[in-house]
Amino acid sequence: MPEAIRFDSVCVDYGRTRALSDFTLTVDAGETVALLGPSGSGKSTALKALAGFEALAAGRVFLAGRDVTDLPPYERGLGVVVQQYALFPHMRVADNVAFGLRARHQPRAEVQRRVAEVLEMVGMSAYARRYPAELSGGQQQRVAIARALAIEPAVLLLDEPLSALDAKLRQDMIGELQALRLDLPGVAMLYVTHDQVEALSLAERIVVMHDGRVVDAGPSAALYRRPPSRFTASFLGDANLLPAVVVGPGAVRAGDLTVSCPTAGFADGDEVLLCLRPHELQVGTGWPGRLTAVQWRGASQRLSVSLDVGTDVRADVGVGQDLPDVGQPISIGPVDGAGVLVPTEAAAEAEAVPS
Amino acid sequence: MTAVMEEVRPVDVPVPSGRRSWRRLGDLGILGPLAFLGLFFVYPLVTTVQQSFEDRLGRPAGTIAWTRVLESAEFRNGLVTTVELAVGTTIGCLVFGTFIAIVLEFVPFPGSSVIARLTTVILAFPSFFIALSFAVLYGRVGVLSAIVRGMTGHSEVLGGFIYTRWAVLLAEITFYTPFVVRPVLAACQQVKIEQLQVAASLGARPGRVLWRVLLPELLPSIVAGGSLCLLLALNEFGIVLFIGAKGVLTLPVLIYTKGIVAFDYPSAAVLSCIQVVLSVVLYGLGRLLAARIGARRARLD
Numbered sequence: 300m301p302e303a304i305r306f307d308s309v310c311v312d313y314g315r316t317r318a319l320s321d322f323t324l325t326v327d328a329g330e331t332v333a334l335l336g337p338s339g340s341g342k343s344t345a346l347k348a349l350a351g352f353e354a355l356a357a358g359r360v361f362l363a364g365r366d367v368t369d370l371p372p373y374e375r376g377l378g379v380v381v382q383q384y385a386l387f388p389h390m391r392v393a394d395n396v397a398f399g400l401r402a403r404h405q406p407r408a409e410v411q412r413r414v415a416e417v418l419e420m421v422g423m424s425a426y427a428r429r430y431p432a433e434l435s436g437g438q439q440q441r442v443a444i445a446r447a448l449a450i451e452p453a454v455l456l457l458d459e460p461l462s463a464l465d466a467k468l469r470q471d472m473i474g475e476l477q478a479l480r481l482d483l484p485g486v487a488m489l490y491v492t493h494d495q496v497e498a499l500s501l502a503e504r505i506v507v508m509h510d511g512r513v514v515d516a517g518p519s520a521a522l523y524r525r526p527p528s529r530f531t532a533s534f535l536g537d538a539n540l541l542p543a544v545v546v547g548p549g550a551v552r553a554g555d556l557t558v559s560c561p562t563a564g565f566a567d568g569d570e571v572l573l574c575l576r577p578h579e580l581q582v583g584t585g586w587p588g589r590l591t592a593v594q595w596r597g598a599s600q601r602l603s604v605s606l607d608v609g610t611d612v613r614a615d616v617g618v619g620q621d622l623p624d625v626g627q628p629i630s631i632g633p634v635d636g637a638g639v640l641v642p643t644e645a646a647a648e649a650e651a652v653p654s
Numbered sequence: 655m656t657a658v659m660e661e662v663r664p665v666d667v668p669v670p671s672g673r674r675s676w677r678r679l680g681d682l683g684i685l686g687p688l689a690f691l692g693l694f695f696v697y698p699l700v701t702t703v704q705q706s707f708e709d710r711l712g713r714p715a716g717t718i719a720w721t722r723v724l725e726s727a728e729f730r731n732g733l734v735t736t737v738e739l740a741v742g743t744t745i746g747c748l749v750f751g752t753f754i755a756i757v758l759e760f761v762p763f764p765g766s767s768v769i770a771r772l773t774t775v776i777l778a779f780p781s782f783f784i785a786l787s788f789a790v791l792y793g794r795v796g797v798l799s800a801i802v803r804g805m806t807g808h809s810e811v812l813g814g815f816i817y818t819r820w821a822v823l824l825a826e827i828t829f830y831t832p833f834v835v836r837p838v839l840a841a842c843q844q845v846k847i848e849q850l851q852v853a854a855s856l857g858a859r860p861g862r863v864l865w866r867v868l869l870p871e872l873l874p875s876i877v878a879g880g881s882l883c884l885l886l887a888l889n890e891f892g893i894v895l896f897i898g899a900k901g902v903l904t905l906p907v908l909i910y911t912k913g914i915v916a917f918d919y920p921s922a923a924v925l926s927c928i929q930v931v932l933s934v935v936l937y938g939l940g941r942l943l944a945a946r947i948g949a950r951r952a953r954l955d
Contacts, residue, residue, distance in 0.1 A: 352851045372854040379855040385848035389870040398866070399856030443852075450856060 300327040302364060303454055303487030304349065309358035311344050318344045320511045322358070328453065331480060331488040333502030333519075335495065335535065341511035342491045346456050349489070351375050362454060373402070378447030378486075382459040384439040386431040392418070392442050393427040399450040417445040420482060421475075437468045444479070455483070457490045461497060473500050495535050499523060507531045525639050532574045532641050539580070539612040540641065543573040551640065554586050554608035560638040572641040575633050577601065580614035582622065585632020588612075590625050604631050699930070705923035719920035728908065729925070736888060736904040736932075739823060743887035746827035748880050751834025752872065756864075758835075759842035760850070770839060773832040784829040785896030792816040819902050825893045830886060834879035841875035874947045881940025888933055905929050 304326040311319040319341040326332045334342035347353040349360050351372035359368045367375050386395050393414050400410045418424045421441040431439055440460060447455060460476075461469045477500065480488070492498050498505050499519050506516040507530065515522060515531040526532035532540060543553035545565045551558055553573045565571055578599075588606035595618070602614045602622070614631055616622075623629050709715040723729050758770050791798050793816050802808070815821055845868065853863045869876075891906040903911075905925055913922030 347851075350851070350855055352855075372851065373857050373859050375855065376857070377855050379852050381848045381852060383846060383848060385846055385852045387849060387853070387867055387870075398853065398858070402853075402856055402858040402862055446852075446856070 300329045302326075303328040303330070303362065304489060305361035305364075306345065306349065307359045307361065309345065309348055309360060310356040311341075311348050311353050312356040313344075317356070318511050319348065322348075322511075322513060324506060324513070324516070326454075326487045326489060328363075328487050329485050330504065331490060331502045332504045332506060333490045333492055333498035334506050334508055335492055335498045336508035336514075337493055337534070339510075340508040342493075342508050343458055344511070345508075346458050346489060346491050349454075350377055350379055350456055376450070376452055376454075378450060378452035378455040380440070380443050380447050380455070380457045380460045382462050384431070384436075384443040384463070386439055386442055386446070388431050390430075391427065392423065392429050392431070392434070395431065395442055396446045396449050398446060403450065413449055413451075417449045418442075420448065420479070421445045435468075436464050437472060440464065440472065441475075448483070453486060455486050455488045457488060459492055460490075462492070462494070469494075469497075473497060476501055495537075498535075505535070507534060509534075526574060526641055529572060529641055529644055532572070536576050537613065538574045538576050539610070539614075540572040540574055541586075541606075541608070541610050541612070542643075543571050543640070545569045545571060545640075551638075554606070556586055556632065558633055558638055559636075560640060562640060565640055565642075570643050572643055574639050574641045575612070575637055577613045577615040579634050579637035580612065580616075580631050581634050582614070582616055582620060582629060582631055585630050587628060587630050590623055590627055590629040593622060593625060602629075602631070604629055606631070702923045702926050702930075705919055706927050708920055708923075710918065710920060715920065719924050723921050723924040723928075728903070732903050732905050732908040732925075733928075735819075735902060736906075739819075739826065739890075739894075739902075739904060740884055740887040740936075742823050743826040743830055743890075744880050744884040746823065747831045747834045747883045747887075748876060750827060751831045751879060751883075752838050752869075752876055754831065755835050755838035755842050755872075756868070758839055759845075760847075770835075773835045773839075776829070776832045777836070779829070780892065781829050781890060782892035782896045784825050785893045788821060788825045788828075788897065789816060792821065816897065817899050819899055822894055822897050822899050822902050825897060826887055826890055829893060830883045833883050833886065834876070837875040837879045838872055841872045845871050874944065877940070877944050877947055881937065881944060884940060885933060885937050888936060889929070905932075 302325055304324070306322050306324045309319060309322040310317060322341070322345050324332070324345075334345055336342045344353060348355055349362075351367070351370060355368060359366055361367065362375060362377070387398065390398070396414045396417060397410050400413055405413070414427070415424065418427055421444055423438060423441050423445060426434060426438060426442075431442065434442065440463075444460070461472050464472060473496070480501070488501075490498070490501055502519050504517065505519045505522050507514045507522070509530055515527045517527075522531060523536055526535060526538065529540060532538040541553045543551040543558070545562050545567055546552045546557065547562075547567060549559055549562055551560060551562065551571060551573055558573060560573070582602075586606045586608060588604045590602060591605050591611075592603040594601040594603075596615075598618065599615045600618060600620065600622070602616060603611065604614060605611050612631065705712075706719055707714060707716060709718065754773075758766050790796050793799065796816070849867055849871075850863055853867045854860075858866065889906055890904070891910065894902060894904050894907050895910070906929065909922050909925045909929065912918045912925060
C-alpha cells in the first residue's frame with residue numbers, strides 16, 4: 300500500500316514547552332495506527348500537527364507524499380473526529396454531515412446523495428432531521444464520523460473518539476469502528492487514545508508515546524507480547540515488572556524463584572525485568588508475600604500483593620479461587636510459559652548511547 | 655396542574671409559628687420595593703403624562719401640547735436623528751464589538767487579556783468623558799489637528815469633523831462598543847475551539863467558519879448586546895450635548911432644551927412620553943427577539 304501519512308522529525312512547542320519532540324512516523328493507506336500514551340504524552344499534538352491545527356517548530360508533514368506543512372487545514376482534505384464530537388449545535392444532523400461537501404461547493408444532488416450514503420453507513424439515516432442535542436453521546440459520535448467521512452478523505456484522524464462515552468457504549472462503538480474499518484479499505488486511520496483496549500482492538504500498529512516522544516512502535520500483537528521497554532510493558536497491558544537476573548539459556552532468577560522464559564538477546568548475568576501480566580500470575584507456589592487488597596471484578600478478582608522481595612504486584616484470578624484474608628501471607632507465581640524479559644532502564648539507556 | 659399540586663400539598667401540616675412570622679414579614683417586605691417603584695418610577699411617570707396635557711401654567715389644556723409637538727418639524731427631525739443615531743450606533747457597535755471579541759478570544763496577541771479587561775473599565779466611564787476626549791483628539795485645537803497641522807501646514811484638514819453628526823456617531827460607537835464586546839467575548843469563551851478546527855478540516859475557509867459556525871453560536875449574545883446598545887444609544891444625552899454637533903438634535907437633547915432652557919414643560923413632557931414609549935417598544939422588540947433566539951438555543955444545547 301502507498302504511503303498516506305508521514306511525519307518527518309516533527310517538533311511542536313507550546314510556549315517554552317516542547318510538546319512533541321522529533322516525531323517520525325509513516326502510515327500506509329488502509330492501515331490503522333494508534334498513538335497510545337497517557338495525558339500530556341504528545342499524541343493529540345501529533346494529530347493536530349498533521350491536521351494543521353498546530354504550527355510546527357521543526358520538521359515536515361506529508362500526505363500521500365505531498366508536503367502539506369505550510370498548507371492551512373482547509374486545504375489538507377483530512378477527516379477529523381474529536382473527543383467531544385464538535386458537532387455544530389445549530390445545524391441538523393444532515394446539515395452537519397453536508398457541511399464539508401457544501402464548503403467544497405459540491406452540487407446539491409451530490410451533497411444529498413453523499414449525506415444519505417454516509418448516514419446509512421453509520422446507521423443514522425433515521426436521525427437526519429434531528430439536532431445534535433436530541434441525540435445520545437454514541438449517536439453524536441456516529442454523526443461526527445459520518446461528517447468526517449462525507450468528504451471522502453484519504454486519511455481519517457480520530458482523537459480519543461470514544462473517551463466521552465460510557466463503558467458499555469465504548470465497547471459497542473469499538474465493534475462499530477471495526478466494521479467501519481472494513482468498509483473503508485483504502486483509508487489510512489490515525490487513532491489517538493489512552494485506552495490500550497481501543498488501541499489493541501482497532502490498530503494494526505501501535506506507537507507508544509510518553510513526554511512528547513515515541514517510546515516504542517510496532518505491530519500491536521508484538522508490542523503487547525514482547526514489550527521492548529519498561530514503560531510500554533506497564534502502559535500496554537498493566538504488566539508487573541520484577542527485577543531478575545539471567546541465569547542461563549531460558550532461565551532467570553527473580554527473588555528465590557527460577558522462572559523459565561525466553562532469554563534471547565540477553566547474556567548470563569544480565570540484570571533484567573521479568574514482565575508478567577496480571578492474568579499470568581496464579582496463587583500457589585511462588586514468591587511469598589502479603590495480600591493487601593482484593594477487588595471483585597465480576598468474572599475475576601484483582602489481587603494486590605506485596606511480595607517479600609520488595610515488589611508490589613497485581614494478579615487476576617478466578618472468582619472461585621480460595622484466598623487468605625487481606626493482610627495474611629500468600630504465595631504467588633507465574634503460570635507455565637508466562638513471562639518475557641524487558642531490559643532495565645539502565646541497560647536500555649546504555650544501549651541507546653552510542654559508544 | 656393546579657389540581658395535582660393541591661392533591662400533593664400537605665394541607666394539615668401546621669406551620670411553625672417562627673416560620674409563619676417570617677412569611678408575614680416576607681409579605682410585608684414586598685411593600686418596600688413597591689413603595690420605591692411608586693415613588694421613583696410610577697409617580698414621575700404619571701406626573702409627566704399629566705403635565706403633557708397641561709399648559710405652561712399648569713392648567714388642563716387637552717392635547718394642545720401633543721398637537722404642537724407632533725406637528726413640529728423640530729420633533730420630526732429629532733425623532734429621525736435619534737433613531738438614525740441609535741440604529742447607526744448599534745450597527746457600528748455590533749460590527750466592531752463582535753470583531754474585537756472574536757479577535758481577543760481567537761487571535762490572541764500580547765496584551766490581549768489587558769485589552770479585554772480594559773473594556774470593562776470603559777463601561778464604568780461616564781459617556782461625556784468620551785465626548786471630552788474626542789474634543790481633545792479631534793477638536794480644532796486638539797492633538798490630531800496639531801499633528802496634521804504640523805505635517806501639512808493646513809489647519810482645517812480635519813474639516814471640523816468634531817462638529818458633525820459623524821463625530822457623534824463615532825463617539826457613541828466608541829462608548830457603547832464594550833457593551834457588545836463583553837457578552838460576545840463571554841460567548842466566545844464558551845465556543846469549543848474543536849468546532850472551528852473541525853470546520854476548517856472539512857474544507858471551510860475562515861470566512862465560512864465565521865459565518866456558518868461561529869456567528870450562529872454567538873447570535874444570542876450579539877442580540878443581547880445589540881438590544882442594550884440600541885436602548886442606551888436611544889437615550890444618549892451626554893455625548894450629543896458635549897460634542898454639540900451642528901444640527902444634531904436628538905429627542906433627549908430636545909427634552910432638555912424644552913424643559914430646562916425654554917421652560918416649556920408641557921412640550922418636554924410630551925417628548926418624554928414619546929421617548930419612553932419608543933424605548934419600551936424597542937426594548938420589548940429586543941427582548942422578544944432575544945427570547946426567541948434564547949428558546950431556540952436552549953432547545954439546541
